[in-house]
Structures are given as C-alpha cells and as structure tokens.
Amino acid sequence: MVYATADGSALARLRIGMVGGGRNAFIGAVHRFAMRLDDKIALVAGALSSDPENAAASAADLGLAPERSYADYRAMARAEAARPDGIEAVVIVTPNHLHAPIATAFLEAGIDVICDKPLSTTLDEARALVELTAARRRKLLVTLNNTGYAMVRQAREMVASGELGRIVAVHAAYVQDWLTQPIDADGQKQAEWRTDPARAGQSAVLADIGVHAFNLACFVSGQQAETVAADLFTAVPGRRLDDNANVLVRWTGGARGTILASQTSPGHYNDLSVRIYGEKAGLEWRGTEPEALRFSPFGEDSRTIIRGGHGSGAAARRVSRMPAAHPEGYIEAFANLYRDAAEIIQAHRAGAAIDPALSALVPDVTDGARGVQFVAAAVESNAAGGAWTSARFG
C-alpha cells in the first residue's frame, strides 16, 4: 500500500517480519503496539514461536497470511528474501541467546534487522555482528527503547548543546521488584529464562535491565564507559545468576558515576532513572514520570520541563504527538524509535543519505555491542574483586 505522507511525498509502509513474539510472549506485543501507532510499518511475516502450533495460531491472531507464517527463522529468511514483496526488515524478540544467530541469518539474507536488547549474550557474538553488519552494508538497530522518549531526547539535546557545561557525573539506575521471591525456581516463564546462564548470558540483571540504564546514561551524556568496577550479587539464595549489580563507572569524558541495577527491590516496578551533572547545570529523568525532565541550572531553582510544554525543545517536539500533560508513555517512546528506525532503513534501502542526527537517535549494532561489552567488563571486574576493568568497545 502506497500513500501520501503529511508532507506530500509518497511513501510505502516498511514491510517487516517478526521472529519470536507469539502468544504468551511479552515483548513482541509491545513491539507490535509501537509499530502500529504511526501506521508506517506493515507486519507481514513471522516465525512467531519455535512451537509450530503456537507460531501458526499467533500468526492468525495477527492476520498474517498463512504462507508467511514460518516455523523456523532460517526458512523465513530464505523465503522472504526470495519474494518480490518480501520483508525489508526483521524484528527479533526472542530470548537473548538467539539474538545473534537470528540476526546473522537475516543479515546474510540481505534483510535489515531490528533486534531487542541485549544484542547478544557474548562479546564475541557482538563483535561478529558489528563486522557482519559492516561487511554486508546492512542496518542492525537495537531497541534500547528508552532513547525514544521525548524528554530523554530533550535531555540529550541539552547536554549536547552545552547547557550543562563540562559533564562531571553521570548516574543511572534500573530498579525492579519482580524477582524478590524465587519465582524462577517456581517455573515462571519470563523469570526462568532470564536467570538461566544458557539463555540470558553471564549476568541476568545487567543483560536484562542494566544495559538499559547503561545505554540511557550513554545516550544522554554523549559519553561511553572507560572503565568499570563492579559488585554483582544474588539476593535470592539458589538463583543461578545475579539479580543485583552496583557498578562504579569512569566515563570517557572524565566524568564518574554509577550504574545500579536490581530486580529484588520492593517498591519499584520498572524504575529507570538517569542523573547528569555538569559544571553549569544538572538534569534528572525518571522512566516512571517520563513526561518530565528536571533541569537545574546552577544558581537557579529547578524547573520541571514537561513534554509538549513551554520548555520543550526541537528534539522533543519532533516526537510529540500529544499536547503537554496528555501523557505519552512507554508505547509512544517505543513507537518513536520504530518510526525513526523505519525511516533509516527505508532511506538506506533506497540508497539515500541518512541524516547523521537521525542515525544518532537510534541505537545501532555498535551501541548494542557497547552494552554487551559493559556487561562483560562488569562480570570480569566482579570476578577480579572489583578491579577497574576496561569497558571500551572496539
């Protein structure tokens, strides 16, 4: 279906397929809400489950043509690559350990990739994906989705424009309560695979939520981790992987800070936050109140910048659908990322130049690899008694 865009240009919706995300899955549905919101993406194929029955039923739920519902992602990559109306990009929403092999299969088939975080469970896989993406000149984007929030983008814009001056400190945290009790031992599906080293990787808490806090800190501050010193621990006896991480970070630009992650903190459901301090001002953002950005120029009282309000800048306005205080939330942020990802992928496939300012807004394979590197460095530091360990990727 081709239709005119608001600015008059004709634009086809991006044709997308999904691997994972069948019935009973969690994050796949989130991706679909996000894809739908702006009507720029058409979900037309899927290998929605490794269980053939679930795959077929899930495809029917979503109105996929039966012949484009696949039981196997390799078959899907082959078949879709061969179709004239085949998918242009695939979304990977499986458990962590499958991200790399699936991404590899589609990249090799010439299909661009949108992959959930973490990019992979091992650093070797991450490095290989960076190389493969470059070699094949394809796009691999990672749904480190908090970068889609309007006020996160405003924060990034304010830092980049120098409103904070030299950055001195960068802290981020992601705190949850859902693993406070040993539900993984009791067979709860989401908990079970996330705490299994074979599917989650070397660290459960960092792979699952720590990478979000880390990426958020990087995205807003414009800095990367130089070295880390980590204390990882398991609060719940018998759990196979860590569920808490306290990590000291020295950032590339000279700032210091912390990345904290916990899945056993009653009182916090999904409490993601970032605080950045410069010599001229401080900024705070919290995912539980995503519409607000607390901005504190030194020497003045703090102000609360509201998305869509008087203090919203260009970066926030670009992704605002609603007026101020008609709250946008998690799905809208995710949809912002999808809209930008679709634009990048379409431009890339059309051979058009991509605005670097746009590219910088959507985490790519290198950003994903940095997250994997961060996890690996923290695990290594923890094993070495908290020694400062390099976290630079590349």
Added chain:
Amino acid sequence: MVYATADGSALARLRIGMVGGGRNAFIGAVHRFAMRLDDKIALVAGALSSDPENAAASAADLGLAPERSYADYRAMARAEAARPDGIEAVVIVTPNHLHAPIATAFLEAGIDVICDKPLSTTLDEARALVELTAARRRKLLVTLNNTGYAMVRQAREMVASGELGRIVAVHAAYVQDWLTQPIDADGQKQAEWRTDPARAGQSAVLADIGVHAFNLACFVSGQQAETVAADLFTAVPGRRLDDNANVLVRWTGGARGTILASQTSPGHYNDLSVRIYGEKAGLEWRGTEPEALRFSPFGEDSRTIIRGGHGSGAAARRVSRMPAAHPEGYIEAFANLYRDAAEIIQAHRAGAAIDPALSALVPDVTDGARGVQFVAAAVESNAAGGAWTSARFG
C-alpha cells in the same frame, strides 16, 4: 480483513469513517492513534474537512481510497450506507456545533456514531439525539475519553464495590493555561472556534474541559448532579465566552462537591483531577500521573496503587497492555475506549447481547446529554446570581 482473535474467534475489524480530523486538526489525529493501537478498527472513509482540497489531501495522507473520501458528511452518510462494505460507525471530530447535525445524519442512515464531546451545543439537540438514538435503536457513544484510563476504571470499581462506603464528597477539576493570553483574538485556530458562541455553545470552558471533569466525577462516583450553583467568568478582557468556572454541585446520592474549570491558570497544561471521599476511604486520581491512584482507607496511611502493580484490580488489568511502571498514557486510555466501543458496536450490529458491565464503561448518548445538561444548568445558575439550579437530565 477477517482474522482470528486471541481467544480463537473470528472477528472482522470494525469499519469506521471519520468526519472532521483533516490536516491541521487536532483531535482527529488523536482518535486515529487510538484506533490503530489494538488493530481492531479499520478507518476506511472520511469527510475529513469541509474544505474539499484539505479533505482530499488528508484522505490521501491516511491511505483512504479516493472514492471514499467525501467533501460532505451528508453525501458520505448516503454513500456509505449504500455500500455493502460501508462503514459500520462514524467518528465525529468537528467543532462542537456540528456534532448534533452530523450525528443525526448518520444515525438516520443506520450508521452508529462515536462522537467527540460535548455531545451538542444545546440541550434541545442533546434531547433530540437521545430520542433519535432510541428510536433508531442505534448506538451513539461519546469519547469522554478519561473513562478509558485503567486507574479511572479501577477507581470506579473500588467505589462501586463499597471500598469507600457511603460517598460524602466528590470534587473534580480541569485546569489549563493555554488561554491565559488573548490568542483567540489573535486568530489561533483552536482558540478561535472554542471561544465563539456560535461554534462552542453557551460556555467555552465548560463545553471544552468542564464536561470532562464533570463526566469523570460522575463515572467514578457513580452519581449524577442533582443541582449546581455556578460562578462563570472571563479572565481575559474581550474574550467572547467564559474561560473559568467554579461550580458547586450537590450530587444525587447526597454528596456535595465542586467542579472547577480554568483555561487561564499558568502552571497547568491539562490538569484534570478527581477526588472522592467516602465514610470509609478517599481516592484521588490526576490525569498528569494517570498510572497512579491514591487510595486512603481511613485509619491507615495512603497507598499509591500503580496500574499493573500489586494492587491493580480486575477493571484495570482488563485494559493494561504494559507491566507496571512502563507508563501508559492518554493514547492508551483513548484506545481502551475505542476497543470497548468497537466491541459494543459490533455486538449490537450482530444482534448479540451486550454485557451491561461493558456498556457502563463507555459513555453513551445519555452520558453526553448529561454533560450538556450540566453546562446548561451552570450557565443558567450563573445568570441567576448563583442560584441552585437543577442539573438532572431527563
């Protein structure tokens, strides 16, 4: 397109048309975001603007088939009623004064109606619509959209289940700042028609936002206004209609309270709130933090119930897409209303029974008329020096 629903049943997407909502309109786009989210509705026709050029361009933007883009709502009602694949329902998102005539045209054509608030600008029109809807055995639903918020529904459920005991006080308010300056006199489009008696009705502030506060109070408390005593005023010299309203309310169940509305209050963008007190507990909800419901059982400290969290009840869970603290917002609430509206209309058209519990969740023509009655009563009371005036509809 027919596809299987999650529970295995086959269900067509509801075919819908839209009147109003072309380029540069505000609320039409909001409705479209809401329709898309759950993929249960197909927008297939429209008379998107009274300006033919805008109508056509807007239809193209949305991928409507050119032959189903109409320059005139009457032509649309006729043509769609005649098509075998014609729309099942129309969404009306025009200025207030057109709601009643457009709704009338579609109801008479046998097409169900989803109408933005207020239902009409006069009480006579509202009464006529109630009668017409009944006479034609059609559905006319009103997008008093705050009823779609998960925690508003939870609040209603808690009141209904007796957790607050006998209700003693009900207060609601809707406070904005956007008309603090005379932008209507300067020709700002949204401000201009909303302060024009010919298009907005007898009261600007009550028709535009007061009805939201009023409906929210009714919906949560389960009560209606018995009498009102109102002080309406215009803060900005020269404005043609009021921009502030302070209204005392005596509710049917014996409770008392206030409905406040202001469009000239710096510091508030869209600050909708409701507070309900019973002999056993109090409840507060605020649209700027829609995911939280403050619940205060007398004799205990207040707790903050978070959508999706440990204290979420059945009514909230039914409309939760995301886990707790992955915030849902205005669009999601609107989408909840659309999903329920679609279910009601489809069942009605199929001749199936509609669960009264579901019907009660979606404001209908009577609820819309109650809002118009509330505005009329407040205007009358104000004119009569604040005398207590009946606000009962029917």
Added chain:
Amino acid sequence: MVYATADGSALARLRIGMVGGGRNAFIGAVHRFAMRLDDKIALVAGALSSDPENAAASAADLGLAPERSYADYRAMARAEAARPDGIEAVVIVTPNHLHAPIATAFLEAGIDVICDKPLSTTLDEARALVELTAARRRKLLVTLNNTGYAMVRQAREMVASGELGRIVAVHAAYVQDWLTQPIDADGQKQAEWRTDPARAGQSAVLADIGVHAFNLACFVSGQQAETVAADLFTAVPGRRLDDNANVLVRWTGGARGTILASQTSPGHYNDLSVRIYGEKAGLEWRGTEPEALRFSPFGEDSRTIIRGGHGSGAAARRVSRMPAAHPEGYIEAFANLYRDAAEIIQAHRAGAAIDPALSALVPDVTDGARGVQFVAAAVESNAAGGAWTSARFG
C-alpha cells in the same frame, strides 16, 4: 534578663503570660515551642486551665513561679497589670468562645494580646474587639500562623511586586480527615468542643480550619473577600455542626475563586493549600511541603522555589534559620510569627514607630475580624440557599 542582641542593642525578652494551654491541651504547647525557638520571649505567668489543679500542675511543668499561676484569667489580668515586672502581653489559647472575653479583660488592663484564631465566635464580638483595641491603643495580634511560613511570605512578596500581574483567580483549601468518624459523639475532647455551637461558633469547619485557608488566600493575594456563596454540610450524621464547606468567593480585586474546608476527607491530615493565578504567572503553595513554592511564569515551565535556595527572595531570607533543604516546618513558621509579634509589641510599648511592612506580616485584630466576617457571611449565604452574600468587614 537583659542581653545584647546580635546587632549590639540591648533588648529584654518580651514578658508573656498564657491563658489556656494546660496539660492535655494541644495548641498551647505549640505556642510555647514557637516562643522558645528564638529566645526572645519569656513565659512568666499563666492561667493555664480553668481547673485549678490542672492550672497549678501545668504551671509547675513549665517552671512558672507559683504566685504567677492563676486559676482565673481576670485575676491574672489584674495582678499582672499591677506588677512592675508584669506581663507585657498575654497569649490566649482557649476554646473559641472564650477568646473575646479574655482578650477584652487583658486589653482593658493595658496588656497586649496574642490570640489564637478565630478571633471570636460572633461578629459582634469581633467588631467590639476592633473598637476596643483602637480605643485603648493596644495591639491584638492573631496567630493565623501560616503567615509565618517563609515561602508564604515569599509568595506574598511576589504577588505584591507584580510578578503575577493582575490577579485573576485565588483558591485555597484546608482538608483534614480527623472527623471522618463520629469521635465527637464518643467524647474525644478536641472534637467535642470544636463541634459544639456554644464553644465553636456557628460553623465548626470554617471556624476551625476554614479561616486558615481564607486568611492564607488574603495574605498572599493581598485581596479581601467581596462576596461569598456557600454550601456547608455535615458529612457525619448526628454531628451538631458542619464538617465540610465549599465556598465560592469573589475577591475585592476582581478575581474569583473558592475556599474549601473539610474535616472528613481520608487521605489528608492537615492539607492546607493556596493557588493564585495572575495574567502573567501562577503560584502554588502547600502546607504539607511548606519549603517549596511552585512558580509558573506563563510561557515557561514551572520552577520549584525552595526556602533558602537560589530563588529565595528577601521576605523568605529574613525568616530563614536553616540552609535550603534542611527543612523548617510548622513550629519555625509559628516562631517567625512570634518573633515578629514580639518585635511589634515591644516597639509599640516603647512608643517606637513600627515599620508598616512588618505590621503587615502579622495578622491583627482586623484580620481576625475579617475571618469572623467570612464565617458569618458563609453561614448566612448557606442559610439563604447559596445566595451571594457580602463578606466585607467594616
């Protein structure tokens, strides 16, 4: 005891006596905390209870000389007036109905008065006190104590300096929960007299807390009530007086607004708030977070001014003891009022000129009478079916 002040001048502590405030009383102890904080006041005499035994024991608790503990306020006024070291001022902290007779006795004895609110239970008494104070050229100050908060004073200063422009709306509320259940019927002492018409006056809720909200609105806005339209009601069956009041107010300067008071609202302990909107900016203050003032210049995002912080003005700095975010609270605000009251009374007794800017900070007999007038007007309006009723004093 005479000692040097910080600026080198010699200053005696103000000699004060107290009527009421014995063991088991509530507000007397608050006054004593406030008097002590700055060490500018010496409590040297008292008629602390009408029960002689309680009076003596209470005096001993406080280290009063036994001969200056009186069983009767009239005896105290006579005796203290006759002593060369007699009290310079008396503090009245009895139930409401005794305020006027006690104040009268001390004024007639040439002793200045600091009286708790409300000034009196009848308007006639209030008028008589205004006249008597003027006739005797004495000071009668009223501990409408919220005027002592640093950020309330900053708010007043900002309004007075024009930062809000012309004032358009003024709202205040005082919401409590403590009378949610019929504890007055069960004999709870504080509840019992406050709901007794003979001791509390015509309205319980307005005399007890409504006058605080009203005074706060007046103090900050610099306006007085012109007319009111009131809905008073009793939430708890069988209670002898009202426990809820919703009052519409038209202010002298043309602004409109509301004064709400409730003692039956679970979730609110002592929730006093004021919101003021001008054509240029809005201000909000809340007694539960007294260190913060929310300031919203139109066209900018809201900022939170913190006492002692970068945005604190002269009025707040003058009464700040602690740096920002070392919170000051209710006692400190009360102490600010006492310090200013003592300075006014000492200057007055010394025949010195009193800075009008200082006088304006401490509610006097006229301010107290305005509160009584407000209560009387609301009661009258309520009885007259909510008719607009003059609330101007004098």
Added chain:
Amino acid sequence: MVYATADGSALARLRIGMVGGGRNAFIGAVHRFAMRLDDKIALVAGALSSDPENAAASAADLGLAPERSYADYRAMARAEAARPDGIEAVVIVTPNHLHAPIATAFLEAGIDVICDKPLSTTLDEARALVELTAARRRKLLVTLNNTGYAMVRQAREMVASGELGRIVAVHAAYVQDWLTQPIDADGQKQAEWRTDPARAGQSAVLADIGVHAFNLACFVSGQQAETVAADLFTAVPGRRLDDNANVLVRWTGGARGTILASQTSPGHYNDLSVRIYGEKAGLEWRGTEPEALRFSPFGEDSRTIIRGGHGSGAAARRVSRMPAAHPEGYIEAFANLYRDAAEIIQAHRAGAAIDPALSALVPDVTDGARGVQFVAAAVESNAAGGAWTSARFG
C-alpha cells in the same frame, strides 16, 4: 532552675557549655535552636570563638554571664570543672580538626561531651577518644543528627522488628550543589576550611556529608560496613580535596549497597536519602521530605507513612510534637537528639541505669569512630585503585 516534669518528677535542666559557634558560625546556631525547643537544657558557658572579641560579643548575644565566657577551651574546661554549678556537658561545634583535642580536654576534666561530626579527622584520634571515654567512664555523644528524625527512627524500628525480613541491599546518598563552583578558592569561609586537608581531614566530601549518609544507613539498617571500594574525585579543578565520592559497600549482615556523596550536583541543596530492601519489603526516606516514609511490602502497593499519622509507630510517636502534616523539620530532629542526649547524660551523671533502647538512639563515640573508619577505608581503597578495603572499626 528546678522544675517539675510532665510526669511529676523534679528535673534540673542540663547545664551545657559550647565551644565554637560564635557570630558568623553556622552549625552552632543550629545546636542552640535544638537545645531550646524542649526547655530541658540551659546554655550557661562558652568559648564561642578563638577570636576573643568575637567570643565575648557572641556570649553577650546569648545572654551568657561574662565570667562564663572563655577565650580558650582549656581554660573553660578547668574553670567549669571547678564550679559547683559548672557545666555538665560541653557541645563542640568547631572545625573538624579541633574536635578531638577539645573533646579530650573536657573528658579529662570530667565533663561529658556532645560533639559535632565527624568525631575526628584521623583514625588514631578516634580510637583514642573511644579509649578515653571508656577509661573515664564518661559520655561522648555525636550529633549525627539525622538519627533524630521521627521517621528515621520509625524506619529503624521497622527494620529491627523484622518487617523487611533479611536485609539484602542498603543504599544512602547525600547530594549537594554548593561547591559546584570554586568558592573555596574565592575565600568563602565555610567552603574554605571544609576543603583544607589540615582542618577537614583526608576527604572533604566524606567527612562533611558522606559520614551522614553512612551513619544513616547504619542506624536504620542496624548493620555496619564490612568492606568498601571507593572512587573519590574532585569535580572542580584546583580544589584541594575531593568533592564527590562513589563508594560500594558490603555490609556486615550480607547486604550490599552504595554510599554516594557529592557537593557539585546542581539541583540538590541537602539531599540526603536512604533506601533499604529486604526480602519482605523496602523502605525509603529522604531528608528533603522528612515527614514521610515510603514503605513497600512486597506484593502490595507502596504506602506513605506520615509522621503523626495512622501508620506512625511507637518510635516516631515518642518524638512527635505536632500532629501529622504540621511538618516537623531539621531543628525538631536535632532537638530530639538533644533531648535524648540530655536524658542519657543526666541519668549517667546521676548514676542511674540507662535504657539500652535509649542509648541506641543517640550516636556515641563508637558510632563516631565508625564514621571516621569509613572515611579512612574509602580513602585507602581509592588510593589502592578501588580495592575492597576493610571498614570495620575496632
């Protein structure tokens, strides 16, 4: 002056002297506000400044008898020890490096000591004070004053009573902005000595505020630091000592956590906070809103316990002067500590038994020494590249 207490017993006010705290000093005045509030303490002597002129003038300000104003603390210790009405305790409010020598002088003179934090600038001094206090059987109490907050005590009580279950994580932070710019280089008095190694000790930020966060964490959790790994840094070029500290902590009971301290974070004036998570519940308290304690039992929504409110326990009620939502603040908390300190010292001097539950509420010389040990361990860890370093005292 001897007077009867509320319970009928006769009790003299504790006679106290002060070293430091003259004109232009900061914390001395805070101590005096705290002493006055409950009228249980008489300030009767002082060596208020090392500058004799300032000392005399400051003493006159406070109404001290001239002969009890000393220019030298050693002279004061000697003279007061010799007077029959000499001071029973001395309060030390000088720069850090003088704490130990002054405390030593008074302890040796048989006078009990109330010392501001940190106990000393070196660990050797701290150890010597612990020994001296024991040898002389005297009391040395440390005004780690956050332990005086009602809701901090409630938090401690809840942890101790097992409401959180086994403690898993303990985090505390103290964040300020006042050293964001190089005001120490510009000669600001408070900044100048606090960043001078000779007067502040090895770490500025930890000695000044880090010890508060650390003590708060210990007091509430009932745990001590086992080992620490620290990253200390100086945000402002040229500053002589650190102004930021990020410290990982492993606690004695097996919990992990962090202590963060910063003096260069715009947006935070005095932002002290503690978060404690157990296997059954979480608790959060923040010094900027000291009246509230957020309590989150796992499996329920969070509730906000308000001092004086329905959920206040015995520990909070014991130190509540005001009803709920008449906020108490920093001075009241400090006064709570003073009232308990006075009771401990008076009982000790009278040879009476001291309730261990009371003793545990007031930090003593060992608690002070633990803070010094914490600072020393963090400095050592930082110097050793963040190696885990023992922080156990004794």
